[in-house]
Amino acid sequence: MNDISEQATASLLSVDGLSVEYGLKGVSFPAIQNVSFDLHAGESVALVGESGSGKTTTAMAIAGLLSPNAQVSRGKVRYRGQELPIDDDTAMRPHRWSDISVIFQGAMNALNPVHRIAKQIAEPCMLKLGLSHDQAMARATELLELVGIPADRGAAYPHQLSGGMRQRVMIAMALACRPSIVIGDEPTTALDVINQAQILNLLVDLRSRLKLGLILITHDLSVVSESCDRVMIMYAGRIVEEGAVADIFAAPKHPYTRLLIESIPNPARGKRELLPIPGDPPTLVKRPSGCAFNPRCPSAMTICTTEAPELNGCGQGRVACHLHPSSVTPGRKVAARV
Amino acid sequence: MSDNVGILQLENLQVRFPIHGGLFDSVLGRTRGAVRAVDGVDLNIGRGEIVALVGESGSGKTTIGRVITKLVQPTGGRLVFDGKDMTSVQGFSALRPYRHRVQMIFQDAYQALNPRHTVFDAVAEPLRSLRLVDNDGEVTARVSEALSAAGLKPPEEFFGRFPHELSGGQRQRVVIAGALVVRPNLIVADEPVSMLDVSIRAQILQALVNLRDQQNLALLFITHDLPLAWLIADRIAVMYLGRVVEIGSADDITLNPQHPYTIALRDATPQIRNDGPRGGIKALQGEIPTATHVPAGCRFHPRCPLALERCRQEEPPAIEVGPQHLSACWLAK
Helix, strand or coil, X not given: CCCCCCCHHHCCEEEEEEEEEEEECCEEEEEEEEEEEEECCCCEEEEECCCCCCHHHXXXXXXXXXXXXXXXXXXXXXXXXXXXXXXXXXXXXXXXCCCEEEECCCXXXXXXXXXXXXXXXXXXXXXXXXXXXXXXXXXXXXXXXHCCCCHHHHHCCHHHCCHHHHHHHHHHHHHCCCCCEEEEECCCXXXXXXXXXXXXXXXXXXXXXXXCEEEEEECCHHHHHHHCCEEEEEECCEEEEEEEHHHHHHCCCCHHHHHHHHCCCCHHHCCCCCCCCCCCCXXXXXXXXXXXXXXXXXXXXXXXXXXXXXXXXXXXXXXXXCCCCCCCCCCCCXXXXX | CCCCCCCEEEEEEEEXXXXXCCHHHHHCCCEEEEEEXXXXXXXXXXXXXXXXXXXXXXXXXXXXXXXXXXXXXXXXXXXXXXXXXXXXXXXXXXXXXXXXXXXXXXXXXXXXXXXXXXXXXXXXXXXXXXXXXXXXXXXXXXXXHHXXXXXXXXXXXXXXCCHHHCCHHHHHHHHHHHHHXXXXXXXXEECCCCCCCHHHHXXXXXXXXXXHHHHCCEEEEEECCHHHHHHHXXXXXXXXCCEEEEEEEHHHHHHCCCCHHHHHHHHHCCCCCCXXXXXXXXXXXXXXXXXXXXXXXXXXXXXXXXCCHHXXXXXXXXXXEECCEEECCCCCC
């Protein structure tokens, strides 16, 4: 599905050394540091991490939707080889919806309660594609059918729809202007398992039908395992491991990834045991020196407390851990400027 | 575990919320039907037993939790706690002895804690409002004990902190400590870990299991996550549209489910697999019907892949399909 050796020029989106800082009372705190990755058409990549790990910040930075107190301190984002003006709201405007769109978390809060859903879907079509009202409503009907909502439900208000249906409406809106990249920010977190399965299947299906590049932000590794090609594990603002989904789950290299996988209840393992990761994830304000995971890591060494490991190529993927020091094969994009 | 007399029995429990019509109807005191949130549930919880209640949103699992904690008055059936019928007991003072034996942990620790109260005050609050202890020294001792039992050690370090100074996991531990401080026999935990980070979940579950082991505390664990229920519970009850459709040991329900709905839940649950995506999850089609229009016959039949003619007509009884394993399905043998 994804060919790691593919040229960087062929990639749809290329994120290079992205760092974002949040300003708080005159002090700036690094939210993400040196995040680099590529996304190809028709590929789905997951950004996984705990709250505060920087996964949403990464995605919002790419979409140019950072909050006013956040600032891109370094790095570039290229879309089809062209640099995106991610820190310029006005210049970013033509790219939003049309090139990159976002499915936001919590569809129940993202929809306008006093407008019929078809109208809400038609609105970006009118504004962005310059369609007439009738054309836009026809497009809305088409989109509703694409996400599996019967066309006559377009006249419904958001409160008349279930959570799963509302999430489908959010997906229809995200697809309205035919973007090539869709970012899903925890699109299934608020749903129960059966709705979650329906929405995941829909996303996977749309991705292959429309050749979308999909970035899925989630904290749930089992969701990733079912729906993505590649996964990036984030911890305290950095990518700590990246690789093909099958490789990561079969042989996780970073201790954090391994513990994260083990902490998920899996009846297939047959044994009922709780395997907690000790300690708490670090906050934005207080991050441990060296490798940010060292206070919780069972295999921490002396070097881990003093030196932050770099994200090096390791096998088919990349990992930032002192247990895997040398790059066996040169990474596709070795982050060497820390 | 459930062979001795349990701590809690629900017998044919029913909760109906009336739907009020327009102004005309309300003047005449008429209602327009009812939401059958809980529609005849029998459930036993043994002393020191962990029972998980699993189902989709809208299945009535939270309503059951609210009935047990006396936040919702049932419209039918019985609620028996420690041999005493508590169904019709109402009012603050009448419920005071009950409230300190049954406690609830809510989903959202961010909302459950008052941002202006310190950890000490938040945890001491139930002791004061239920007037269990009036001596300050003992309040401090009980708060320390509860905080350590919930895994916040050393407890004195947390006394003066405010919720915003705590991590998500620590906040949920404070909420648990607030439930423990009255030394309850039963805790109803409504999705206690769903707001927490994955790496923290196992810590909180471990704290709950330890409490059961050390204090013989019974726990009703409400969740929509079947693997999570399997991990912590002794028995699992699966609910659909106000009824328990299958109940059995955690292993039986998870590894050998009999009811088509439980099977659908299991298949829809994403799993960690190291052979890559399986090309789509087996998702049940359609949505849970609203509890105002419960389908005739088996309530699951409109979505059931195996539905027979009989399922449309008659509601299936709970049939024993194994030791302590019941399934309400006409196909059950």
